[in-house]
Amino acid sequence: xxxxxxxxxxxxxxxxxxxxxxxxxxxxxxxxxxxxxxxxxxxxxxxxxxxxxxxxxxxxxxxxxxxxxxxxxxxxxxxxxxxxxxxxxxxxxxxxxxxxxxxxxxxxxxxxxxxxxxxxxxxxxxxxxxxxxxxxxxxxxxxxxxxxxxxxxxxxx
Numbered sequence: 001x002x003x004x005x006x007x008x009x010x011x012x013x014x015x016x017x018x019x020x021x022x023x024x025x026x027x028x029x030x031x032x033x034x035x036x037x038x039x040x041x042x043x044x045x046x047x048x049x050x051x052x053x054x055x056x057x058x059x060x061x062x063x064x065x066x067x068x069x070x071x072x073x074x075x076x077x078x079x080x081x082x083x084x085x086x087x088x089x090x091x092x093x094x095x096x097x098x099x100x101x102x103x104x105x106x107x108x109x110x111x112x113x114x115x116x117x118x119x120x121x122x123x124x125x126x127x128x129x130x131x132x133x134x135x136x137x138x139x140x141x142x143x144x145x146x147x148x149x150x151x152x153x154x155x156x157x
Contacts, residue, residue, distance in 0.1 A: 002038070003018070100130055106118055131144070
């Protein structure tokens with residue numbers, strides 16, 4: 001139920017990452033992507049601002065992983081390293097981009113446009129790339145194609 005929990009967390013406005021690897025199921029209707037860490041997903045939230053209770057009753061979730069009553073923090077460097085490694089293992093799956101959908105807000109994390117925000121326009125079929133719309137001065141939106149490894153999801157609009 002990781003995908004369902006992922007959608008619930010994103011619908012509440014939090015960033016989330018569900019690392020997946022491609023599989024070749026015997027049933028053609030079965031899932032083609034399986035979670036790398038079954039039963040877990042990474043959530044980005046300011047717990048000082050929203051509190052632990054924001055995640056207490058998320059459907060399909062057992063709550064946050066805690067040690068000694070404190071949530072287990074994961075650094076952004078660890079997440080980026082995980083994303084890069086998954087793309088090395090299975091670039092055709094676009095493992096971290098599998099959850100990106102049209103209208104999602106993202107931040108560009110690599111390259112000359114690092115730290116700029118954009119909106120996902122569409123996934124590029126068969127490639128580990130995504131087309132985003134970068135908003136410039138005057139509200140003009142410019143389409144830009146990037147590897148999915150260069151964007152991080154923010155919150156769904």
